[in-house]
Amino acid sequence: MSLYISAQKAAKFSLLIASLYFTSTQVSAQKVKSATSFLESQPYHQLPLNAIKPKGWLRDQLEIMRDGTTGHLDEVYAKVKNDNGWLGGKGDGWEETPYWLDGAVPLAYLLDDKVVKDKVLQYINWTIDRQRPSGYFGPITKEERENKTVITPGNCSAGEDWWPKMVMLKVIRQYYLASNDPRVIPFMNRFFKYQLQSLKTCPINKWSEWAESRGADNIMIAQWLYSINHDKSLIELANLIESQSYQWSEWFGGRTWAINAATQQNDEHWMRRHAVNVAMGLKSPSMNYQRTKNPKYLNQLKTGFNDLMTLHGLPMGVFSGDEDIHGNAPTQGVELCAITEAMFSLEEIIGITGDIQYMDALERMTFNALPTQTTDDYNAKQYFQVANQVQISRGVFDFSLPFEREMNNVLGMKSGYTCCLANMHQGWTKFASHLWYGTSANGLAALEYSPNEITSKVGKTNTEISIKEITNFPFDDKINFEFTTKEDVSFPLQLRIPTWCKEAVLTLNGKELKREKGGQVITLNRIWKNDDKLTLEFPMEMTTSNWGKNSRTIERGPLVYALKLEEKWEKGNEKNEGDYFSVYPKSDWNYGLLESIVKDPKSNLTVVVKPISEKFVWNLAHAPIEITASGKKIPNWKVVDGLARQPVTDRTGIYRGEVDEKTEKITLVPYGFTKVRIVAFPVVK
Known part of the structure; x- marks a missing residue:
């Protein structure tokens, strides 16, 4: 559960409880002890x-x-x-x-x-x-x-x-x-x-x-x-x-909810399938667990989350929801509100469960799904984004909520419902405030990574320490921590080693400290000194993953990659929803990935990393990473009703229809920098 305490405030209220401050002067010593144990039973605050x-x-x-x-x-x-x-x-x-x-x-x-x-x-x-x-x-x-x-x-x-x-x-x-x-x-x-x-x-x-x-x-x-x-x-x-x-815990654990949501798109119980409700409901089992400490709720959460992402998951790390959760085909959309609310639920779940699965999920959703759905100036948004999005335009698409005005896909201030205009702001801000968590041992835990500086009081001595996290992650694989403290202080520092990382290298003051396998949170319990420098290195290997309709996505570290397409922007106006933008590709998009890439990504993909620009924007001009791949065009893969519906493959994952003989070099960039793209590719010989 989210709760912090401050030593100065504790002095004011004469109670210092395991680095948690209680601001009510009427709390008795007995009640304080109980309240402390209530939070100490969870890993993070x-x-x-x-x-x-x-x-x-x-x-x-x-x-x-x-x-x-x-x-x-x-x-x-x-x-x-x-x-x-x-x-x-x-x-x-x-x-x-x-x-x-x-x-x-x-x-x-x-x-x-x-x-x-x-x-x-x-x-x-x-x-x-x-x-x-x-x-x-x-x-x-x-x-x-x-x-x-x-x-x-x-x-x-x-x-x-x-x-x-x-x-x-x-x-x-x-x-x-x-x-x-x-x-x-x-x-x-x-x-x-x-x-x-x-x-x-x-x-x-x-x-x-x-x-x-x-x-x-x-x-x-x-x-x-x-x-x-x-x-x-x-x-x-x-x-x-x-x-x-709503009984989200029982539904998530019972599994029939996920099955019915995958098969029914009528108006019966549609609020149970509403993607934003689902995103908010994800935290419900963790709240029940926090209150009761009954482990069944953790099992129900894990079952429900895994079912949700299996049946409805999209490559950019979020489930479909337009507005119903709507399957895993790459042509399905997702509402911006669903992303920001799912992120917040994961941030709460992480504190209560300490489960790295949800830390990894938050990372993938944040760095891939979130940035693409707003304009550079943060003044316009898409109500729904699509994974394989070959045009942003007015239309019905494959959405369960089409709107007669056909404005759900365009980039506008008021396009679609305006709930997302009001609610999109919590995504980046709450992610930034949850990069670090406190621990019951008065330590610190870096569970998500981005450039920042933290100042906190730590250890039994409640000593103030500042840590600069100097990094270009997720675009770079190194994270440098620089410590500033007036006196040596002993406290536990926890670090997440992402599951996608096979082996992380930790260096302290220029000397290798240890190597750790991915998929865990490690603890460095030591005396930290002024000017200590700790470096985490997460080697990022290129891999591919399998998604809806037997498609393939290229990944490197926490980022998924999409076909880089030149963009043509067109401004329009709708009387009820004002100005909006449509975006179309200026280059061909109908490529299949060569089978050789799936079999051996490392040998058949080339990556180029460029410096991060000073005034950073999530758009093609600022994309700091490019991957070169090989593909062949699929002539019959065309836009129908604004969509690039996925070509059918056989069970081996190969598209058996007509394919151009010519092999071409194609360029991919991280998904979050794109507006039009292919991210889930058919595979060709």
Whole structure:
């Protein structure tokens, strides 16, 4: 569960518990001990939001977001801008404003940007300061406005949907992780007492099935608060919400859910197949495990996640979802909201389970699926991206939600549903804030890798240490850690060795320290000194992997590679959704990979790595890696209804139709740098 503690705050509240600070002055010593053990039983916890400072290419990405819609959505998007309900107005009072804040708050504190901080604080301050005496919070309801009704548990129906409050609770928790604002804990205490009383007559699904499907987000915050004050009523509340919500744990473990989702695309139980609900629901078994410590929930999570990725997984590391989860054919799409919510679920799951499978999954999803779905300036997005995407255009495609306006695939600010315009901001920001975790032994764990600097207090002596993580990962295979500390300090440092790495090499101060096999988290428990330099080297081998329709994808380390195609951008306008862009390839795309590449990738692929540009952007011009491969054109592989439907292969994986005799050299770049591409190739002789 995400929780951090600060030594200075601990002194203020006279309680220092295993590097966790409890900010309530009413917590008894006995309760503190219980609360500590509640968190100590899980491997990792989140560090203070401002402990990690992104550097290099990652900071460039966050600055692009700050200068684009993340920093300015309230200025450019009328639904959030005009008379906002979360500021006391009559405008948006549902999910989109909290969605935006859920990414804008961590962005503000990761960049230490006063302008963005002041902007998001308006909404946070209004929400906290305008909490009703009963504990209810949120925009002024119709009953309050028109009838001067006072909302209490006895007339909870005068309130409104539980769902947007779940998102705002996530926002306020992040704000607390950055500020330790003493208003937050009492605010949450009051609300959860109100909710526990109210749910008996106003159940979680009273206003919408969205709240029923996403109850795990509510449980997550209640259990986080329990970790602070150990109020047993919060466990009662978590149990009640779980009983009223979708039973994701049982479904994931039962397997019939995954089978039915793969075979049914009608309107019966479609909310169970809704990709964003599924992405959020992934965390549900881990929340149940955190509360009960029953290992069945970990088994249910693993079964469900493996079934999901087997039946619906796409090469870029995410499951299909347009909006239903929709199989593993390379022509299926995925909603941007599903990516960002799945990433956040994985970040929570990692802390609770410590399972490297989910660490690897988060890495693959982040570096491949996430970057491709937004424009360079972070002002436009695709509602759905497609794996083998040979054109971005208006159309129905193979999506389960086509929209009459046919705008789900184009790049626009408001294209498709605007939930993704509001919710896309949490992807990069929350990834950056989860590069490192704290451990119960007052150590640090580097479980995801990108350039950053962390400052934290570690070891039994609670000594402050700063570690610069200097790297161009995932484009480079070396990660350098430089330590700065005023005094020697003993603490355990944990490092993930990715499963894709056969053997990592660790070097300390210029001398080889050890070699470790991939697929594990290792611990270096030693006395660390000022100016220590630790280097991790992850040799990246070129491999191929098998995907839907017996297609093949080329991989190197954490990145998957797609055919590099010159792009032709066209601007358009739709009266309801405004300006948008279509993108078409200017070069041929209908290539099959030679069978020799599948049999021996190392001998038949050539890789060239170029320096990372200073102002980094995820586009073709900045792609730092290229792979040269050999292919042959498949003349009958053509665009039909905007799609490149996969040629049929036999069970040996070879396409047996007409193939050009000429072998050509083709260039591939990391998937995240492309807009139009082939990533899942047929194989030819």
